[in-house]
Amino acid sequence: MKAILSGNEAIARGAYEAGVQIAAGYPGTPSSEIIETIAKEYGDSIYTEWSTNEKVAMDAAAGAAYSGERCIVTTKQVGMNVLSDSLMYTVYTGVEAGLVVVTADDPGLFSSQNEQDNRWYSRLAKIPTLEPADSQEAKDYLKLGIELSERYDTPILLRSVMRVSHSKSIVILDKRVENPKKIDTFPRSIEKYNCTAMYAREMHPMVEERLKRIAEYAERAEINRIEWQDSSLGIITSGVVYTYVKDVFPHASVLKLGMTYPLPRRLIGSFAESVKKLLVIEELDPVLEEQIKAMGIEVIGKELFPACFELLPDRLREIALEAGLIKDESLKIESIKSDSNNDLPMRSPVLCPGCPHRSLFYLLAKHKLAVAGDIGCYNLGCLPPFRAQHTMGAMGASVGVLHGMSIADIKEPRVCTIGDSTFFHSGMPPLVNMVHNRSRGVVIIMDNSSTAMTGHQDHPGVDWAVLPTREAEKVDIENLVKAMGVKMVRVVNAFEIEEVDKGLKECLEYDGPSVLITKGECIFISHFKDTSYLVNEELCNACGRCFRVGCPAVVLSEEKHERTGKFKAKIDVTLCNGCSICAQVCPTKAIYQPEEGEVK
Amino acid sequence: MKRKDINFLVVGVGGQGTILSGDILSAVGMEAGYDVKKSDILGLAIRGGSVVSHVRWGEVVGAPMSMKGTIHYLIAFEPLEALRGLGFLAPEGVVLLNTYAIPPVVVTTGELKYPSWDEIEARLRERAEVVYGFNATEKAQSLGNVRTVNVILLGALSNLLDVPASLWEETIKKYVPSKYEEINVKAFNIGQNLIKEEQKHENYGY
Numbered sequence: 153m154k155a156i157l158s159g160n161e162a163i164a165r166g167a168y169e170a171g172v173q174i175a176a177g178y179p180g181t182p183s184s185e186i187i188e189t190i191a192k193e194y195g196d197s198i199y200t201e202w203s204t205n206e207k208v209a210m211d212a213a214a215g216a217a218y219s220g221e222r223c224i225v226t227t228k229q230v231g232m233n234v235l236s237d238s239l240m241y242t243v244y245t246g247v248e249a250g251l252v253v254v255t256a257d258d259p260g261l262f263s264s265q266n267e268q269d270n271r272w273y274s275r276l277a278k279i280p281t282l283e284p285a286d287s288q289e290a291k292d293y294l295k296l297g298i299e300l301s302e303r304y305d306t307p308i309l310l311r312s313v314m315r316v317s318h319s320k321s322i323v324i325l326d327k328r329v330e331n332p333k334k335i336d337t338f339p340r341s342i343e344k345y346n347c348t349a350m351y352a353r354e355m356h357p358m359v360e361e362r363l364k365r366i367a368e369y370a371e372r373a374e375i376n377r378i379e380w381q382d383s384s385l386g387i388i389t390s391g392v393v394y395t396y397v398k399d400v401f402p403h404a405s406v407l408k409l410g411m412t413y414p415l416p417r418r419l420i421g422s423f424a425e426s427v428k429k430l431l432v433i434e435e436l437d438p439v440l441e442e443q444i445k446a447m448g449i450e451v452i453g454k455e456l457f458p459a460c461f462e463l464l465p466d467r468l469r470e471i472a473l474e475a476g477l478i479k480d481e482s483l484k485i486e487s488i489k490s491d492s493n494n495d496l497p498m499r500s501p502v503l504c505p506g507c508p509h510r511s512l513f514y515l516l517a518k519h520k521l522a523v524a525g526d527i528g529c530y531n532l533g534c535l536p537p538f539r540a541q542h543t544m545g546a547m548g549a550s551v552g553v554l555h556g557m558s559i560a561d562i563k564e565p566r567v568c569t570i571g572d573s574t575f576f577h578s579g580m581p582p583l584v585n586m587v588h589n590r591s592r593g594v595v596i597i598m599d600n601s602s603t604a605m606t607g608h609q610d611h612p613g614v615d616w617a618v619l620p621t622r623e624a625e626k627v628d629i630e631n632l633v634k635a636m637g638v639k640m641v642r643v644v645n646a647f648e649i650e651e652v653d654k655g656l657k658e659c660l661e662y663d664g665p666s667v668l669i670t671k672g673e674c675i676f677i678s679h680f681k682d683t684s685y686l687v688n689e690e691l692c693n694a695c696g697r698c699f700r701v702g703c704p705a706v707v708l709s710e711e712k713h714e715r716t717g718k719f720k721a722k723i724d725v726t727l728c729n730g731c732s733i734c735a736q737v738c739p740t741k742a743i744y745q746p747e748e749g750e751v752k
Numbered sequence: 753m754k755r756k757d758i759n760f761l762v763v764g765v766g767g768q769g770t771i772l773s774g775d776i777l778s779a780v781g782m783e784a785g786y787d788v789k790k791s792d793i794l795g796l797a798i799r800g801g802s803v804v805s806h807v808r809w810g811e812v813v814g815a816p817m818s819m820k821g822t823i824h825y826l827i828a829f830e831p832l833e834a835l836r837g838l839g840f841l842a843p844e845g846v847v848l849l850n851t852y853a854i855p856p857v858v859v860t861t862g863e864l865k866y867p868s869w870d871e872i873e874a875r876l877r878e879r880a881e882v883v884y885g886f887n888a889t890e891k892a893q894s895l896g897n898v899r900t901v902n903v904i905l906l907g908a909l910s911n912l913l914d915v916p917a918s919l920w921e922e923t924i925k926k927y928v929p930s931k932y933e934e935i936n937v938k939a940f941n942i943g944q945n946l947i948k949e950e951q952k953h954e955n956y957g958y
């Protein structure tokens with residue numbers, strides 16, 4: 153049977169077919185749909201969870217793999233930084249049953265704070281790495297990963313990128329095989345699973361020796377293949393870039409590497425000898441290029457194909473034309489270059505109509521506070537009309553940065569914003585640090601009962617789990633922060649602006665670390681939709697205050713105010729969810745909720 | 753017989769159902785016997801951003817996205833997004849446009865202007881061979897569900913492709929929740945009629 157699957161759906165399918173029993177991860181674009189698909193489609197066969205953070209997921213998978221269960225762990229590229237501490241030891245210990253770590257990188261920064269190339273982790277952690285080019289390969293390589301993991305007693309890294317994870321193509325479906333291993337008691341192999349220096353000293357040489365054996369495998373593995381064409385140009389590539397290369401250089405010979413660590417030296421060497429000119433085309437860093445150059449092979453790489461952003465077919469083609477590597481055959485490139493549509497107003501994402509974060513950002517902007525920000529939907533607070541998140545770097549960082557502002561003793565009131573999921577992920581240790589070190593500042597925990605930005609996943613603050621049939625325990629944030637020693641805690645309704653303002657002011661006055669919890673469910677969780685509000689144009693004085701709540705449903709009217717000439721407001725009833733925040737800030741009470749039936 | 757490649761670009765605003773329409777379009781291609789690839793730029797799981805999906809049908813498809821100047825059908829859920837996608841259009845390309853405008857926040861706050869209809873039309877005509885424009889949002893609203901905009905547009909597109917309507921309808925039913933099947937088939941038929949009426953004639957109205 154065949155189906156059209158995204159790369160992430162195909163990885164999930166691969167996990168199912170490979171007999172994987174446990175899947176754990178922390179959400180992060182573009183990786184999140186793997187766990188979600190497993191829960192939805194294969195939840196009967198695979199235990200699935202969103203763990204508190206990536207490292208927790210990795211440790212859980214290690215423990216389960218030591219216990220003889222096949223596992224996968226999923227993360228986005230920056231989650232690998234959190235996970236890596238635990239990745240390092242699993243490479244030393246190896247496993248009882250297959251363990252594959254899936255990283256989905258984000259060349260082009262579609263939804264990430266950086267463009268890091270996780271193939272460096274392959275070399276750092278010495279973990280064998282597979283790179284699929286499309287959905288069929290994503291599924292096949294996951295299965296191969298489980299097989300290699302058991303054969304060589306090592307975790308395997310599967311490296312996807314956004315264009316694999318979020319692209320779709322046709323996949324042939326197979327049946328599930330069951331894991332033949334059954335372990336009843338946990339292995340007491342201290343020499344294998346306890347990385348105390350004494351034993352780890354034995355493990356390291358084993359890792360090096362294992363890599364040599366896997367490199368031998370790579371020499372003859374089918375996934376490393378040469379597609380011979382014209383020998384005047386040879387290209388070494390991997391992953392989705394392979395598909396771009398095939399479109400742009402239909403006549404070149406291509407060495408496609410399905411395994412990008414360790415590399416097959418002899419295969420690369422003989423390919424290099426058989427072609428006149430050799431290119432390495434890889435997105436982001438020169439990870440392959442530097443290794444190939446270190447083999448003493450001459451290649452052209454980053455001097456032509458830049459390290460920043462994606463190398464999409466258009467861009468590759470332009471570079472190749474300019475460098476004289478291909479001839480223009482069909483497209484009228486001039487007409488494309490003169491494309492005059494780059495001057496259009498940008499459509500940056502905005503907080504949804506009905507979003508519980510809106511009231512707080514309206515107030516932070518109004519009071520002009522210094523705001524250390526964190527990652528989540530609320531980071532949209534850095535954009536107009538709010539411009540009220542002044543820093544953002546990594547998950548959980550806001551609380552530590554707020555503490556830094558406090559010890560630097562800046563002379564103005566300061567707060568930080570952190571989402572509920574992010575607070576559990578990595579916000580707790582820095583808050584405890586603030587308490588212990590007697591910091592001053594307001595930690596605003598924006599509790600929307602969801603990990604919203606990455607697709608509304610569960611986290612420890614809700615009583616449901618990704619697998620709907622599994623019950624989950626809710627951890628109460630208010631009690632938690634009190635138990636952590638925070639003495640000033642205020643809990644407010646995020647949809648009541650005055651209440652939020654009052655809580656904020658009380659916290660700002662407190663001399664010590666304080667926590668303001670703004671509670672209001674994400675509309676994707678509550679599915680709240682009330683009758684749309686309307687603007688009474690006669691009462692509207694065009695003051696523009698409602699525009700400052702940054703709601704896409706509040707738009708300019710065609711009508712102008714007679715005296716000021718400013719445009720009045722209008723509400724797009726197809727977008728409004730009826731949350732009333734705009735009405736709460738309107739000074740003339742021009743925004744009202746009509747009786748049922750008044751809306752056309 | 754080797755099939756001709758067909759490249760589609762579906763553009764719109766998050767929340768409009770563009771992704772689903774691209775999924776249906778991909779599945780229809782597969783059922784019709786093509787190799788199919790699709791690439792989505794989903795951005796964040798939030799409404800309001802630009803959403804872009806490439807869909808390619810062919811004998812054997814390479815990259816999941818098309819190069820500039822090679823899109824045969826630009827399916828635009830929103831005029832501003834249509835202009836943004838125009839650079840991808842092939843010289844003989846066709847535009848299907850939902851004329852319902854959704855101004856971005858930089859426009860509502862008064863920082864930037866939404867292009868005038870004259871300008872939109874001029875830019876479209878400069879690049880596109882044929883433009884079919886209609887207010888699909890209004891049609892969907894009068895049908896009773898704004899979310900059917902995507903299927904209305906697919907209905908219109910189906911008139912220009914050589915795939916039987918029954919295959920479209922079956923695929924649509926597979927992709928929408930069962931309680932919305934009926935309304936979506938109706939939406940599909942509305943879309944079909946939108947350009948049947950003036951098939952192959954330039955039709956631009958709003």
Ligand SMILES: Cc1ncc(C[n+]2csc(CCOP(=O)(O)OP(=O)(O)O)c2C)c(N)n1
Pocket residue numbers: 178179180181228230231232234265527528529530547570571572573574575598600602603604605606
């Ligand atoms: C280490 C790491 N893991 C995952 C992500 C992806 N990510 C960005 S924000 C976010 C969490 C958002 O949830 P929350 O803090 O509850 O804020 P919300 O979006 O719900 O407002 C995640 C998982 C990341 N940027 N870094």
